[in-house]
Amino acid sequence: MIADGDHALRPAPRWAWIGAAACAALVALDLGSGSLSGDRVASNVAGTLALAPTLTGIGGSRRHVAAIGALATALAVLLCLVDGVPFVTGLVRCSVVALAAAVVAVVAGARQHQLAQLQDRRQAARTLQAAMLTELPQPDHLQLASRYLPASSGDQVGGDWYDALVDAHGSTVLVIGDVMGHDIRAAATMGQVRAVLRTWAVQGGQLPSQVLTATEEALERLGLDVLASATVVRIDQSPLEAERGLRRITWSSAGHPPPILLVPAPPTSAERGGPAAPASPTDRATATGGARAQVLRHGGDCAPGSAAGGGTARARPSGLVDLGGSAGSDVLLGIGAGTVRVDHSCEVPAGATLLLYTDGLVERRGSDLDVGTAALCRVLEAEAARELEDLLDEGLRQLVGDGHADDVAVLAVRAHTEDGPRPPEAGPAHAAGPADASSLPPAPDAAVLGVR
Secondary structure: OOOHHHOOOOOOOHHHHHHHHHHHHHHHHHHHHHHHHOOOOOOOOHHHHHHHHHHHHHHOOHHHHHHHHHHHHHHHHHHHHHHOOOHHHHHHHHHHHHHHHHHHHHHHHHHHHHHHHHHHHHHHHHHHHHHHOOOOOEOOOEEEEEEEEOOOOOOOOOOEEEEEEEOOOOOEEEEEEEEOOOOHHHHHHHHHHHHHHHHHHHOOOOOHHHHHHHHHHHHHHOOOOOOEEEEEEEEEOOHHHHHOOEEEEEEEEEOOOOOEEEEOOOOOHHHHOOOOOOOOHHHHHHHHHOOEEEEOOOOOOOOHHHHOOOOOOOOOOOOOOOOOOOHHHHOOEOOOOOOOOOOEEEEEEOOOEEEEEOHHHOOOOOOOHHHHHHHHHHHHHHOOOOOHHHHHHHHHHHHOOOOOOOOEEEEEEEEOOOOOOOOHHHOOOEOOOOOOHHHOOOOOOOEEOOOO
16 A cells, blocks of 8 residues: 555655756756857757756645746856857747746646645545444454455545444354445445444344345345445354353355354364374364364355365365355345345354455455465465464465555454453453353354364
8 A cells, every 4th residue: 555655646855856956967068068069059958947847847846846947947047148148049948947837836736736635535535434444342252353455546445344243132243345346435335334234233133144134125225226245244152052162153145255264273182181082084184284274155165175275175074064045145235135145154163263354355366266265274274373463464464465456354253262261362351242042043053163
């Protein structure tokens, strides 16, 4: 992203020095060529001093151009007098310099005005964006972290957003979404979609698919022409799951890139405090490979082998349940109300990290999305030992870097163990924690994901 101080249109004093250097060079050329040729009138270059304010106007302010223009005009008059140029000829040449300086000064002033308007527009857009990316809750032993990177060009805002809240039933709800476009108009549309979705989600008592459906119906009733992708995730914990050290995630997607679950390496026999149990080939491969990044694909699919970038894709791993649903259940918001959306659910162990992201993180020109997703999984597995905040920073550094044509939004949650106080690295807790899942509407049967 280009910093304000480095903006290509911002007036810079160095351009005044460039103009002054041009004046000095042209004066030296005039005096030198006149001495060598012996004909000072013929070698007079007073008119070419118009080059000095023109050069200054490339990146200087109106004040810079006026100062260099006055200097260039004075030097042009002086050269005409020294060289003995006829009055009319000298007047024409000096007038050319003065006129050029005046025109360039007007252009520089107009550019300054446009720059001021652009800065005001960007500031308003950034303020709007910041107002819609609210502070994340940190309920109980769940640690949330987020990042937002605007596109490197344009208004540096866009339609990507993330959201997290604790609903009226005490469940933690995560949202990631992307409205088409990355300009101030997309940001404004995103604000409308986010507000509607947030209103439904905070009420609680609804499955993620129901939140998406209600949001789409509301947008249609309000007459909003919106095309957006989104994923809604609800995190619950029943008393039985709490005893087992598990949490249940339930999610539904509307045409959004699939979440990724980073499951920690299973404990060794020494860490479990008992003899090693017989392990399957899959268990042994997982143990030797450490943490495993699993793509929670639509329909419950997860292909950890291909996602990790080095294995063979496995069909329907036992860690997830395929809950069916038609291909149309994953369509974008705004395609048309009445779409039947589906939910997927699984239980995750303590230490697992769930990552939600927009396509700007994994999409590259000329490259397939699966390639970018595989790269993301490799980074997550390689950096799994990092603290959550550091993990996001390192992932963005490796996958995005300094220049990116699309907006990037990332939201991650890490489930810490509950056998002690909230760990310091998770930060201070605020907002309510997960509720007893018995008061919530039924979710699909949950499979234990990544637990040995």
